[in-house]
Structures are given as structure tokens and as C-alpha cells.
Amino acid sequence: xxxxxxxxxxxxxxxxxxxxxxxxxxxxxxxxxxxxxxxxxxxxxxxxxxxxxxxxxxxxxxxxxxxxxxxxxxxxxxxxxxxxxxxxxx
Amino acid sequence: xxxxxxxxxxxxxxxxxxxxxxxxxxxxxxxxxxxxxxxxxxxxxxxxxxxxxxxxxxxxxxxxxxxxxxxxxxxxxxxxxxxxxxxxxx
Amino acid sequence: xxxxxxxxxxxxxxxxxxxxxxxxxxxxxxxxxxxxxxxxxxxxxxxxxxxxxxxxxxxxxxxxxxxxxxxxxxxxxxxxxxxxxxxxxx
Amino acid sequence: xxxxxxxxxxxxxxxxxxxxxxxxxxxxxxxxxxxxxxxxxxxxxxxxxxxxxxxxxxxxxxxxxxxxxxxxxxxxxxxxxxxxxxxxxx
Amino acid sequence: xxxxxxxxxxxxxxxxxxxxxxxxxxxxxxxxxxxxxxxxxxxxxxxxxxxxxxxxxxxxxxxxxxxxxxxxxxxxxxxxxxxxxxxxxx
Numbered sequence: 001x002x003x004x005x006x007x008x009x010x011x012x013x014x015x016x017x018x019x020x021x022x023x024x025x026x027x028x029x030x031x032x033x034x035x036x037x038x039x040x041x042x043x044x045x046x047x048x049x050x051x052x053x054x055x056x057x058x059x060x061x062x063x064x065x066x067x068x069x070x071x072x073x074x075x076x077x078x079x080x081x082x083x084x085x086x087x088x089x090x
Numbered sequence: 091x092x093x094x095x096x097x098x099x100x101x102x103x104x105x106x107x108x109x110x111x112x113x114x115x116x117x118x119x120x121x122x123x124x125x126x127x128x129x130x131x132x133x134x135x136x137x138x139x140x141x142x143x144x145x146x147x148x149x150x151x152x153x154x155x156x157x158x159x160x161x162x163x164x165x166x167x168x169x170x171x172x173x174x175x176x177x178x179x180x
Numbered sequence: 181x182x183x184x185x186x187x188x189x190x191x192x193x194x195x196x197x198x199x200x201x202x203x204x205x206x207x208x209x210x211x212x213x214x215x216x217x218x219x220x221x222x223x224x225x226x227x228x229x230x231x232x233x234x235x236x237x238x239x240x241x242x243x244x245x246x247x248x249x250x251x252x253x254x255x256x257x258x259x260x261x262x263x264x265x266x267x268x269x270x
Numbered sequence: 271x272x273x274x275x276x277x278x279x280x281x282x283x284x285x286x287x288x289x290x291x292x293x294x295x296x297x298x299x300x301x302x303x304x305x306x307x308x309x310x311x312x313x314x315x316x317x318x319x320x321x322x323x324x325x326x327x328x329x330x331x332x333x334x335x336x337x338x339x340x341x342x343x344x345x346x347x348x349x350x351x352x353x354x355x356x357x358x359x360x
Numbered sequence: 361x362x363x364x365x366x367x368x369x370x371x372x373x374x375x376x377x378x379x380x381x382x383x384x385x386x387x388x389x390x391x392x393x394x395x396x397x398x399x400x401x402x403x404x405x406x407x408x409x410x411x412x413x414x415x416x417x418x419x420x421x422x423x424x425x426x427x428x429x430x431x432x433x434x435x436x437x438x439x440x441x442x443x444x445x446x447x448x449x450x
Contacts, residue, residue, distance in 0.1 A: 001294070001307040001341055012141055015165030016131060016151060024091070024141070029304070034119070037091040037141055041286060051282055051294070051307055054340045056146045056236070056326045056416070061286060061338035068151035068164060070144045071091055074338060075285030102231055105255030106221060106241060114181075114231070124209070127181040127231055146236045146326070146416070158241035158254060160234045161181055192411055195435030196401060196421060204361070204411070214389070217361040217411055236326070236416045248421035248434060250414045251361055271384070271397040271431055299394070311376060321372055321384070321397055324430045326416045331376060331428035344428060345375030 003077065004029055006048045010037050018068050025073070027052065038071040049080035093167065094119055096138045100127050108158050115163070117142065128161040139170035183257065184209055186228045190217050198248050205253070207232065218251040229260035273347065274299055276318045280307050288338050295343070297322065308341040319350035363437065364389055366408045370397050378428050385433070387412065398431040409440035 004027035012024065023040045027050065038052050039062050050073045053061050061072040094117035102114065113130045117140065128142050129152050140163045143151050151162040184207035192204065203220045207230065218232050219242050230253045233241050241252040274297035282294065293310045297320065308322050309332050320343045323331050331342040364387035372384065383400045387410065398412050399422050410433045413421050421432040 001339070003305060003307065010141070011168040012165035013168055014132065015141070016153070018151060018153070019164055035093060037093065042284065051280070051285070053338050054145065055324065055328065057329050057338040057340045058145065059147050059150075060329075060336055061288060063286070063288070066150055068143050068147040068162075069091070070147045072338075074289055075282035078281040078283055100231070101258040102255035103258055104222065105231070106243070108241060108243070109254050125183060127183065144235065148235065149237050149240075156240055158233050158237040158252070159181070160237045190411070191438040192435035193438055194402065195411070196423070198421060198423070199434050215363060217363065234415065238415065239417050239420075246420055248413050248417040248432075249361070250417045271429070273395060273397065312374065321370070321375070323428050325414065325418065327419050327428040327430045330419075330426055331378060333376070333378070342428075344379055345372035348371040348373055 001051050001053050001074065002029065003080065004036070004038065004050055004052050005031070006044045006046050006050060007035065008046055016068075018066070020064070020067075022062065022064075022067075036071060038073050039067070039069040040073045042073050042076060044073060044076060049077045051075040051077060091141050091143050091164065092119065093170065094126070094128065094140055094142050095121070096134045096136050096140060097125065098136055106158075108156070110154070110157075112152065112154075112157075117163075126161060128163050129157070129159045130163045132163050132166060134163060134166060139167045141165040141167060181231050181233050181254065182209065183260065184216070184218065184230055184232050185211070186224045186226050186230060187215065188226055196248075198246070200244070200247075202242065202244075202247075207253075216251060218253050219247070219249040220253045222253050222256060224253060224256060229257045231255040231257060271321050271323050271344065272299065273350065274306070274308065274320055274322050275301070276314045276316050276320060277305065278316055286338075288336070290334070290337075292332065292334075292337070297343075306341060308343050309337070309339040310343045312343050312346060314343060314346060319347045321345040321347060361411050361413050361434065362389065363440065364396070364398065364410055364412050365391070366404045366406050366410060367395065368406055376428075378426070380424070380427075382422065382424075382427075387431075387433075396431060398433050399427070399429040400433045402433050402436060404433060404436060409437045411435040411437060
């Protein structure tokens, strides 16, 4: 699993039906990093450091059978301070 | 999921039968980036910023059982402006 | 899916039985790039620009149930000219 | 499989139910590298060099059907000394 | 599939039962490259250039149902000389 920081909600009105209305969040590995998008079944807010699962496990983690996700938030990290890794603590 | 910009349609006449006639679009993560090819079940046009799913979820997202895709467009982003990420707004 | 240029046939006499005698081609994303190997169910020749699928979809694309591929050619591109991407047209 | 060094335990109180209470460890490929998180069914301690499996195999390796992992520790390496690869021996 | 050079056997006494006693080999894409670990159902020796499959296909290629591998050797390359790719011939 990888560690990301939540930036904001992604708005995509025109999406395939299979995506339903689940919240999609823009996340980055570090400030200024390439943005990715994760499905959020936990309920996160901007600034949270979260744990995301990829690969085929991302589909099961959403909790809806057959949901087409390749990146899903599975937990909020209690405290993340890794200045030595180039990340900024929340 | 990752964010891409649609460039153009890819023409591949000689393809395996399993690929059918679904539209294939050339997409890039940013202008000048390495081109990838995504299946488009949504109906996008060049210049659109889109959300793409990879991994095994890409197959289900096409909506045709067993379709051999590893990158499928699942939504069009309403508005994408991330100059700070090095991407150009649509 | 990613775009590759076919370089040559790979010869591997001592292979697991599951690989059968299907043609394996050395492909590169651009001239001088890291070589990868793709299964070819289409019938390509050196110099062709091809579309390859990875992930679990690569297995189905071969057309033989349970074939252990993680990169399979699914189509030949009619015309590929992307000098601006650093690739050489075929 | 890839080789990682165990750094510490990750604390994530607010996680999806599917993650249960299995130990999650922060691991790095080399000192100062980007931290990733692996599920630990073996019982490792900080400083151990471990073998981790990714992709869909990470789910089976946990030993709990349907566990949403994309990186799971499958073994502790007896002795790892690869100064020539830029890693520090344990 | 990717091309690797076999370096040596990896010793991991404390491993999950699912890994059994199959040989695990340390492989590199080029001399000095980051070491990875592949399951070897073929019978390779140090110095061999081999073809490895990843993704979910790596599991089937081992030949044991449900084996948790994400990188498996599927063949030995007869002759590999690609000085132009930065690799050293065997």
C-alpha cells in the first residue's frame, strides 16, 4: 500500500454508470507530486494522510462487488511525520 | 485512477477480434508526455481531461465481459486546472 | 495499453510447457529503450508499431486459456508518427 | 518479489473493516527511500530485510480470503548484504 | 515479460508456508541494477539471462495453484547480446 495526502474532491459528472456516486478524491504522494484519484469509502477530508491500496485489491476494498477502482483509500493514518522522506506532516 | 488528456483517435485496422470496434484514444498525462492508449466507453473528444482506470478493473469498466483492456476511460473531468502540477488546463 | 516497436524474435528453447510455441517478440517503447518481450497472436514483423496490453488482460488477449503472459500484442498501428514524443515513425 | 527493510509499525485506527487488525509495517527499498506499507503475516521487527509480494498474489499471501492487500511480506531474508546495490546490510 | 540476469539464490528460512521450498533467485535487469526476486520453476544458474513474467500470470506460471508469486521465470534465453541496451551479454 502507498501513502497519500488528500487534496480535494474530483468532480466528474459524466462518468460510466458503474462508478456510481462514490466520492473520488485527488491525492498526491507529496506536495507538488503527480495527482492521482482514489475512491474514498472511509470519509476523508483535505489534508488527511491516507493509506491506499492498488492492484486488484482496490476493487474489493470499495465494498461494492465489481466496482472498477485501481486505487482505494483503506485507512486514515493517525499521525504521519516523515520529513526525512520529503513528505510534509499533516 | 490517473488523469489524462485526450489527444486523438488511434487507428489500428489489424487487431485481434476480442478488441472489437470500440474506440481507442491516444492519451497523455501532460503535454509532451509518453502517449498511452485507452478504451473509451464514454465518448470523449480531443482536449478532454479524463479519468482512467488501470489494472484488472480496466476490463470490467469497458462493459463487455472479458474485454482485454488495461486502461479504460471511466469519466470526463468537469474542470481540471492544475498548473501547479505541470498540467495545462483544458 | 502502450505503444511499442517490434525489434526481433526472442529465442528461448528452454521454457515452461505452459508457454507453448507461441512467438515471443522483443519490443521497445522507443529506439534504444529497455527491451521487453510480448506474445504475438497477430503476426507482426520487425519495424511494426504495435499496441500491447499488460496486466491480467494480457492473459486473455493471447486467446489460450491460462496462458501466462503479462504483455500481449493486440493490434498493429496503421500509421504512427509522433516525433514530438521522441519516437521514430515506422 | 521485491526486497524491503522494515522501518516501523503504521498506526491507522480509522480503517475499513476488511483490513481487520493485521499488523501494517512501513517498509523502504533502501534507507531514505519512499515509504510503502506492507501487511505482515510473518512477524517482523524493525531492521529486518524482508521479501514482499505485490500484485494480486499479495491478497492470497495474507492467508485471509479476500484481504485487500497489494503488498504482503512473505519471508525474512537470512542475510542481506548488497552494498553494491546501494542497500545497507541489516 | 521482462529480461533479467540471474545473480544467486536467495535464502529465506522464515517464510510463509504457502511459499513452500521452491527456489527463489535474485535477478537484475542489468549489472548493478535493483535486485528483484523471482520464483524459478525452470532450473537456472547464476549468469543465465531469463524471461520473467509478472502480474497475475506469475502465479499460474509457477505451476502450483494459488502460489503467491508476482515474478516467475518462464524461460532461459538462448543467446542475449544487447550491448546497445546497456545490458551485458551472458
